Amino acid sequence: MPVPADRHFFIDPRRCIGCQACVHACSECDTHKGHSMIHLEYVDRAHSPQTVPTICMHCESPTCAEVCPADAIKRTEDGVVQSARKARCIACNNCVLACPFGVPKMNVGFELMMKCDMCYDRTSVGLRPMCATVCPSQALYFGTEAEARALRPRSTPVHEFRFGQQTISTRVRVMLPGADAAGPLDVTAAMHGEEAADPMAAVLPEGDLA
């Protein structure tokens, strides 16, 4: 059974709380045998707790497959870009370097590129991918575009991205905040004293702190 054509991943990094439930859940998914196919990173922890989960965007014309000299990366009829086939992958890293979203990772021990396959074992039988099923903030959501728009009227799903001359259309959608969304947090405005430009400014005591 194919992955239903109207069901998509929606990523909203604003919701992400960095908990890694998605990464843990991915490695617990039946076919992943203890390996997570996705990753999650802080953008810049020194400045913010903002994190971003990275799943495969499942491009219509996958750059990873286009640059693969061994023709190891296949896109299924229903639009899921799969991990490299073990028999073909020569661990050359071309896909890792070429993917504009930074998705594939080389498993050096296996000499195999591994990445998110949209939990094909689950999505092809009507279930949701493991990460989107558990994600406690629903930064990762799986459903139809109509459902996503109804549940999240203040955001717009987009699935076309430009990288220089390259325009990429993906199966996975990213939620862009609408015009009425809260802007960047100006914490300076929330501090008594307001003298400092630092967003977490508060008056430190004078003298020796140690």
Place this chain on the structure above:
Amino acid sequence: MARVPKGDLEVLGRFGPHLSFPEGDRLDRGVEPDRVVKTHCCFCGQQCGIQLKVKDNRIIGFEPWEDFPFNHGLLCPKGVRRYLQGSHPDRLLRALVRDEAAEGGFREAGYDEAIRLAAQGIARIQQEHGPDAFAVLTGASLTNEKAYLMGKFARVCLRTSNIDYNGRLCMVSAAAGNKKAFGIDRAANPWSDILDAEIVWISGANVAECAPITTDYVWQARERGAKVVVVDPRMTPIARTADLYLPVRPGRDVALFNGILHLMIESGWVDRAFVEQHTTGFDEVAAHVREWTPRRTAEVTGIAEKAIRQAAEWWGTAKRSFLLHARGIEHSSHGVQNVLGAINIVLASGRIGRAGCGYATITGQGNGQGGREHGQKCDQLPGARDLADPKAREHVAKVWGVPPDSFPAPGVDAYEIFRRVEQGGVRGLLSICFNPVVSLPDSDFVRRMLEKLDFYVAIDFFLSETARHADLVLPGSLQEEDEGTVTQVEGRVIRIRRAVDPPGEAREDWRVIQDLAKALGREKGFTFTSPREIFEELRRASAGGIADYAGITWEKIERQHGVFWPCPSEEHAGTPRLFEPGSWNPVARGNGPFYFPDGRARFNVARYAPPTEDPDAEYPLFLTSGRVVSQYLSGTQTRRIGPLVEQYPEPRIEMHPRLAERLGIADGDWATAETRRGSCTLRAQVVRTIRPDTVFIPYHWAGPKSVNRMTISAQDPISKIPEYKACAVRVRKAEGPPSYVREREAQQ
């Protein structure tokens, strides 16, 4: 002398914490499970529904439970990996008896021998020093059935006043505040009411890390247009996305609430009709907050005046709202005042007891709600009854078939029990589901008191840092090894289903307690044959009380996906939302929505005081503590789960770059934090997401990495909750790595 029998390192070598990872049939997903058990996570108060996959009496994995209406399959990393606590190499399979000559300081013993020795030890202390010389410490991760049984065991079998529980560290400030204001201690609303709020106010709750799935509720409200206000000294992941973030100075929350109420009154945002009809005490509170001008509020809280005004305007003018708080405001020597301040702005708004108008504390522990209702608190009988109330004693005594005057008097709180050890009044201890040497403040004192005990018996499934002090350890049960019920954050009573049997000679905790009662020669009242039988008696014991479970059956829980108490009869569906017109209320009896004879809620003057130990010239910074998302409480379970430990292996000292620069500390450097009670050397994490006058250290670790060696044992005078969230500290760059780096693994 309950000293750890061997050096720490030898105990660690034998009993861990060691790490478990998925392997064998937990990796080979071709294995078909024998069955899939619908139950709940063993960790926090959210109690997310989860399905455990079982093969050959082992849990080999999980599957989300999407039909359960609270979390719809959502799980945090702890829930995803919780199954790895089963079949763990550190699991206690037999009883342990202290033996200096044995490896790790304990020899294994047969179960019957251990029960006999435990009973002899208890009897000897009580015969020589009286019943109160033996104390019982319990926990809020126990099921309702076990919590109920522990209270009954202490009062009827041991006849000791000295029983208290680790909810003392957790929910008691909220409980006391709620009882004073509403006459009832429970979340006022189901979480679904969050979705319809126009403003969600979150004070002192690290929602994203401590109650992760609640994040989705908050975001659903945002998608519908709600504003989110977060009050916290740290910019937590939920604060990052707030519409308004108020970086409050530690220990000043009540000042903020008073300042908000001041502005509500000044601007005419008080629901006068509601206040008039349904409350008392408003005028006194209004007079009290007159001095809490925006200017003064800003000076005390460290929050800009215009941010306070903005928050007050959003709160004051909303039509529907939900206020959430947690330990951030409750872990304070004026925790009850903080809670009362929060409730005052809810009552003044008139937004309670209706759809989309809510208030709740976010309970921290698995059964934080139910565990505080059925008699394991020092002053309480089942049904949230007061032990000092003659009518309550009479009712419960009748159910238990004992004379009411046989009950001991109310005892003292968990921390005070240790002070009684110091004074000599308490000489023996039974503990279950409590790891005070990690979780109580000023923990070096707690360790010394454990060493002073004449006889200490612990029931545990792993040898916790506290159980290492025991003369005798009885192997108890993990959550998934027993049946029962718990009451989650909303007040919804749910079923914990048994997935596997206790391994080796381990027993279900209730059997261990009953075997002890029998060995003590007082088994009357302790001959239950199943948790379900205990629940049936709990129903009768709670009947007519405020926390009324009389109409809750296990079948009804199954049918309805949980039952919200109060539920006075089998025909009654339960009470998801409190304070609605016509809802069950045995106290007001039709006089009004709140649980007082006149049916009115109480405004209470909420007085500001600084923390017991504010920073000074010697210790110039605030120390605050809390959780990380991948660990739970004292880490007894989660420090044994490999993938969770890898996520955040060891505690770090979080500090602002401006502070770090003054101290000459760079990100990743070793730094020493020191208070009047102790010190810890940990790596620094330098981030702009914390107030520069504050450092934060998470509390899940033991020994040299335990922040609670430094925290203060000051307590709220009403709730007796310790002040974990603010004490004075100084920090310096360490000369080099501490010795534990060479000796211990990260989780040890």
